[in-house]
């Protein structure tokens with residue numbers, strides 16, 4: 001009996017099937033972020049998967065983000081001593097082990113019950129920064145307790161400035177290093193996949209998604225066993241617990257987001273926040289200058305992962321313009337379609353201090369919780385390291401535009 005069981009196990013092992021049940025082996029077998037993405041897609045119910053993967057309207061900016069990085073070729077230097085390589089850098093004065101940060105993305109507990117806590121722990125373990133979304137599904141305080149690395153807190157300028165001031169004070173009291181003001185949401189972009197799917201927050205077990213759920217048992221087990229997924233930083237704010245994507249969008253548009261905000265408000269925030277200030281959602285030299293003139297120490301070149309203005313340019317295409325405008329006065333970060341270490345190195349060669357990723361850490365979280373996010377960061381780390389070696393570069397500070405074709 002035991003011989004036949006042993007035989008069966010070694011057969012499973014030999015065929016690689018054992019990986020399906022051993023989480024760590026399963027994660028190690030994912031050798032690229034695309035592999036992790038595929039695993040997450042299999043695990044998540046369709047409405048949840050599409051909430052993360054989707055973009056605004058025709059999703060042209062989602063596609064453009066990705067293809068623009070891929071189109072950039074390298075000019076490698078050969079026969080350079082690259083035996084000793086170093087990926088570390090600084091981000092707003094804080095040392096980090098690699099030039100890749102986790103971008104703010106809300107409602108992480110939709111994809112895994114450990115949500116933002118797991119991502120913060122994995123980022124700290126990898127020696128890098130996590131930016132926590134205002135719309136997070138874990139509180140500012142709980143994430144600070146779970147993190148061991150530097151944190152940014154992402155903010156919108158809501159209509160009620162007392163709510164904003166309260167969030168800023170909580171982030172300061174919890175030891176967040178930087179405040180990141182997102183400026184590309186004067187209203188919420190139209191995410192058509194969510195509307196078509198009747199996406200609700202939290203997702204509901206309906207007859208339609210029961211069929212889909214039947215072979216996504218681990219996700220539903222985690223989801224139904226955990227506490228309700230909601231905007232934890234806004235518990236008690238009337239209307240914030242609306243459940244359908246349409247109702248929530250309307251609530252956010254009408255009650256929360258203030259489309260009348262202008263650059264004149266930046267000095268108010270600058271006064272309120274004692275640490276470094278970063279403005280996220282910049283796509284032009286003009287806006288980059290306004291942000292820095294208003295007191296920002298950094299900007300994130302971003303089109304919100306193609307989730308806001310459909311037709312926005314690829315971030316890879318406008319990064320140089322922003323670096324040239326303010327690179328001598330502030331740090332420039334970039335996100336959107338970064339899926340490979342080569343993309344990070346391209347961004348650094350243009351002049352970014354570091355790159356950020358949104359969906360990739362959600363895929364890691366969905367595929368394996370904290371270990372999944374750690375796997376994504378490890379894939380990026382090894383890819384960045386390999387790219388530097390093959391380019392003839394030992395340190396990230398050596399990169400410049402002469403390495404791009």
Ligand SMILES: Cc1cc2nc3c(=O)[nH]c(=O)nc-3n(C[C@H](O)[C@H](O)[C@H](O)COP(=O)(O)O)c2cc1C
Nearest residue numbers: 103104105106133182304305335336337357358359
């Ligand atoms: C599910 C999801 C939620 C997001 N939530 C926020 C948010 O609350 N605040 C924000 O500034 N950006 C948010 N973003 C945008 C990300 O910060 C980032 O700009 C984008 O994901 C980068 O593109 P990438 O996903 O291709 O890496 C979100 C993105 C995703 C995918």
